Amino acid sequence: MALQAHCRRRHRVDILNAIEEVIHVQKQKGILSGDDVFLWRRRNDRFSQRFSSKDTLSLIRTAHPTCDWAKGIWTDSCVFCKAQMETRNHLFFECVFTEKVWSSLTRKLMAPHYTNNWDEIIDQLHHAQREFIMQWLIRYVFQTTLYTIWRERNNRRHGEQANSDKQIIQSVDKQIRNRLTSIRVLGDARYEGGMEKWFSTR
Known part of the structure; x- marks a missing residue:
């Protein structure tokens, strides 16, 4: 001790x-x-x-009372669809914009168990019985998509130029390919065929 x-x-x-x-x-x-x-x-x-x-x-943090003008400069609506309140489940991936990104990246990869429901996705990440490389791909796509969408969300909140859904999809796709390439160089046999499987879902 x-x-x-x-x-x-x-x-x-x-x-x-x-x-x-x-x-x-x-x-x-x-x-x-x-x-x-x-x-x-x-x-x-x-x-x-x-x-x-x-x-x-x-x-x-030091808590302060809410200012009278707070509602005038902040909104809880989704920065992507502008139609719904921003919640975790809505942002990932019930929003029509983010669902389009998620679907493009994982519909074939998760088939026939594709879903855009957060709880169902998390359950699959923990319990689904898939071959190692397929489960790894889904997990890595999930992590990369979350990060990329959250960064895009923050950029839009701060007035940065918005990227289209196609640009976000291309960004995630590039990150996945780069990661698979770096793993291939290391020669880890567990990831053998990962690039081919990823290409087959695009």
């Missing part, structure tokens, strides 16, 4: 000295055995082994 090997020190930073004090108290109580565990601080000073980005953000 880490407590057994720990030597108390003085630090210039107050929070580190506070941690040293907590460790010292635990050693005084004789709590020196057992497995170390990582705990994340949650709201109301609760601690959990599960990480929550929402709780973490609320703990590290």
